[in-house]
Amino acid sequence: MAKTLNPTSPDQARERILAAALREFSAHGLAGARTDTIAASAKVNKALLYYYFKNKESLYAAAFEEVIDRVMQNTLAVLDTQCTPGEHLLRLALNHFDRILTQHEFQSFMQQEMVRFHHGKSTAIPHLAGKAFAPLLKKIQQAVRQGIRSGELCNVDWMQVVYSSYGSNVFYFMSAPMMRLSLSVEPFDPAHIALRRKAAVQFLGNALFVDRTHGAKLVRRVLAAMPMPEVRNPPAWRRIYERP
Amino acid sequence: MAKTLNPTSPDQARERILAAALREFSAHGLAGARTDTIAASAKVNKALLYYYFKNKESLYAAAFEEVIDRVMQNTLAVLDTQCTPGEHLLRLALNHFDRILTQHEFQSFMQQEMVRFHHGKSTAIPHLAGKAFAPLLKKIQQAVRQGIRSGELCNVDWMQVVYSSYGSNVFYFMSAPMMRLSLSVEPFDPAHIALRRKAAVQFLGNALFVDRTHGAKLVRRVLAAMPMPEVRNPPAWRRIYERP
DNA sequence: CGCCATTGATTAACCGGTTAGTTAAAACTA
DNA sequence: TAGTTTTAACTAACCGGTTAATCAATGGCG
Structure with a gap:
């Protein structure tokens, strides 16, 4: 699979999907977001969502994963200051x-x-x-x-x-x-x-x-x-x- | 319509619907609540919801109306105390x-x-x-x-x-x-x-x-x-x- | 190099289940 | 019987997910 290790980036599609999913899910929630809308927003066919992710819920989890990491790291950094x-x-x-x-x-x-x-x-x-x-x-x-x-x-x-x-x-x-x-x-x-x-x-x-x-x-x-x-x-x- | 002014209560059905709607809507939200579930919970046929209320959203509004009134009254009462x-x-x-x-x-x-x-x-x-x-x-x-x-x-x-x-x-x-x-x-x-x-x-x-x-x-x-x-x-x- | 096979990426069309809402008739009441 | 209340059955739309097929590189091979 060239998913993870293809430097010549032919799957920016995956990134676009994740970005679109983050937008839609954070605006409408898991149940409220529409897979069709996510696909359209990512300028991608809906079936591609299911090529990269098992189902709607997996996409939901994946979309928020990096956000969670970023926040986690950011918060813990505060506790490092000496005061x-x-x-x-x-x-x-x-x-x-x-x-x-x-x-x-x-x-x-x-x-x-x-x-x-x-x-x-x-x-x-x-x-x-x-x-x-x-x-x-x-x-x-x-x-x-x-x-x-x-x-x-x-x-x-x-x-x-x-x-x-x-x-x-x-x-x-x-x-x-x-x-x-x-x-x-x-x-x-x-x-x-x-x-x-x-x-x-x-x-x-x-x-x-x-x-x-x-x-x-x-x-x-x-x-x-x-x-x-x-x-x-x-x-x-x-x-x-x-x-x- | 006997909706509003029938003292001999043949439309307890309406009350049961409102109560059930309040339960379901407050638990699952407007979009998340299921009309079938509300009907079942009120022990009533689904079509009856549409006999008493225009549509799902009207039912939603009606169900919360009385709660809103109750809360309003309760809050304002606090401001009456002398202190x-x-x-x-x-x-x-x-x-x-x-x-x-x-x-x-x-x-x-x-x-x-x-x-x-x-x-x-x-x-x-x-x-x-x-x-x-x-x-x-x-x-x-x-x-x-x-x-x-x-x-x-x-x-x-x-x-x-x-x-x-x-x-x-x-x-x-x-x-x-x-x-x-x-x-x-x-x-x-x-x-x-x-x-x-x-x-x-x-x-x-x-x-x-x-x-x-x-x-x-x-x-x-x-x-x-x-x-x-x-x-x-x-x-x-x-x-x-x-x-x- | 030139041809073909393999494989990942992508799509159009479709499927089946779910759900809000409708209809027409039955049951009840006065 | 005339009007109201209630229901079973149905419909249309929507939506998550699938399928089968196409496209575009990549790589092996003579």
């Missing part, structure tokens, strides 16, 4: 915010899998839970515990740190269309995103630190150290808010 | 937690509609945004502003209060299956829910109040004033975690 437990927590929250910004497909994937798992249909969730989330949660738990012992952090429930940090970010993006209608803000205007991003860490800092002045200082430092990423290819990001 | 802005915010957060607990269908509906709205297919969201959410958000904004002016609350971003209060609750329920696998906790054990419920308000209090001791006192008061509701008909609540 206090409190700063680590701020960095994790900000990193999560930026991930949703730049890797929206992952967020979409996670939400879908969560629902699919409700129905006992997800194999990805159990895998991710053990391999990725459990270690990450352990790290967060340790950070909170250390921070509390050292007197840097308030005596907060460590799981609530997780729920608050991650939940507020997820909810922000989830409820954005609603907010646009309810208030008169444009939630995906970069300037507004930057404001929200800042507010998110500030609020977390306000909750976590015993000495709020110290917390505010760390927040400023973290914001300076982690500039807001460019939202790569805006069309891809906006795609889901426009009619096709 | 400080800070306590109002705590009560709203706790009320939201309890709503997810007792009216899970509404949460499910909101998430679905949010996604559907992404695709320009939801008519409910624009309606809810103007009629229900905008006023609620205004109230929260006022509460935060007043609280800051009076010196009760820190100078926090009012929208972040919304995102953090609501987001952490939503995320808790959304990620529960994941947490069960990653940690060794049973997230829907009532005892554990009670712990999380308490931690949620405590964390919020820790973030909001200038005087954390005062905040903690309010938190205790609110928790005492709003006991955790019974989770009515547990089977319905667990349903989505079991195979049919």
